[in-house]
Amino acid sequence: MLVLAALSGAPADWRHGYDLAKQTGLKSGTLYPILVRLADRGLMEARWEEGRPAGRPPRHLYRLSTDGLARAQAALAAAPVAAPPAAAPRRGASPRRRGLAGEAL
């Protein structure tokens, strides 16, 4: 849910993984499997950053597809109101303990 909420916040924008991790508080080992599943189900588009940015490798970028945006909005509307995600995860707290962060759909 947190990932869907983060991606649907600005649906036209392309987001990168670390940006999403900072916003959702998820670690890479949790975030990326969710992204993989979203992409597998056609709910999310992914592409590599164009060009060669200075000083860093190109990033992998993500945004919700049209279908994904509709389903995300429906899921978010049906979900109970959750506390806003922390900017940084509490040490030792798993996503499931923190709420619905571990659920992609």
Next chain:
Amino acid sequence: MTRASDGVTRALDGLLGRCAGLVPPGRRGWAEAVRAEAGEVPAGAARLGWVAGGVWLVAREAQMVRRIGYGLAVAAVAVAAALVVRYLWGGAHPGRDAGWDKARVVLLVALAAGLPWVGRRRGVFGPVGASIAARVVRAGGCAAVLLLVLDLARIEYYPGSGGVIWPGNGWAREAVALGLIGGCLAAVLIITARRPRHPVLVAWCVAAAGLVLLLTVAPVQVLITVYVAGILALTTRRSPVTPATLAICASAGVAGGLLVVALWNPTRSPAAPGLHKQTDVRLLFVILVAVIAAGTAAAGAVAVRRARGPGDPLVLRSARTWQCLAAGPLTGAAAALMLPLLRASAAVHFAAACPAARHGQCTAASGVWMLFLVAGPVLGLAIGSVAAASTASQPPQLPLPPREARPGGSRSGGVFVRNS
């Protein structure tokens, strides 16, 4: 500390880059995506955690846990098969038909070699269910059966042990086998002649006759095959048996089997001071039956408790019936598998050490194990059938009503919280 952390991070990053090749080609980009952003993450523990998450992603996407488990299963089966062949060719005891023995073991090795392949194919026997209980029961059950095969081979072909199945030899054994074969053929012919319009019945009769024939020719091999087939079928992804049933029955069966092993003393009489008297086998059977009944009842109770609420009554009944029908044989098989595993090795050493007069005792002990191996699932099926009949006839229960809030407070996470 930071330098050490950076070193580990670099090592993990290198590992991530190398392991990305294990991921299917269409998914390698995800591993590269994690690596590409590692530079954005602050150095130290945060970056280390980021890269470690990437390694976990690769392990997950490459299904490395499954690959490693499959490789270990293949290796275990190969080692067991090699050991069985070594026992066989190392020393068949005198007086037995070595040619038949070797043919039986070749059949057993062929069956064991097909085990990982069958367990992986999509169908009745595979792939394994997603629950931890299904994986543990499948891995533990197959490992127990492999150890059982090894122990049986050691006892069966140990010089002077007397064998486990069909002890001794001679015309009596051959006459019994011929009688069984003749009876099966006659039964099939009679049923085919009297009920020609019932192809399903005829098919079942042919299958039963074939099973009896196989049991006559290669009893251990059939028993092992039935055990393995049962374990695989109960733990497959399509199995209607729930993880709770698997966990309850396997635990109850193992605990009951260990209890029987602890109480069992197969020696007939104390030949030396300090040895206990032989345990009454009837007591062990009573314990086995009690364990199976308890495991089946617990699994049935859980099935009834979980299958509540508005739903198709037929579906609820089917779910409960399946739990009870599977619970009995599973508990009985788990209990029975404990006996030979823990006693067979001791019996081999006993057979080696004991004088010729005690060979009969060794054979009797081996016979009791085989009896338990057959009787455990059969008794379980009988008890499970009774439980299924009584459980399935119960009307579907209504869902549990929501718990009313206590005045002055409520429960949160099992803790009473007083309203402020």
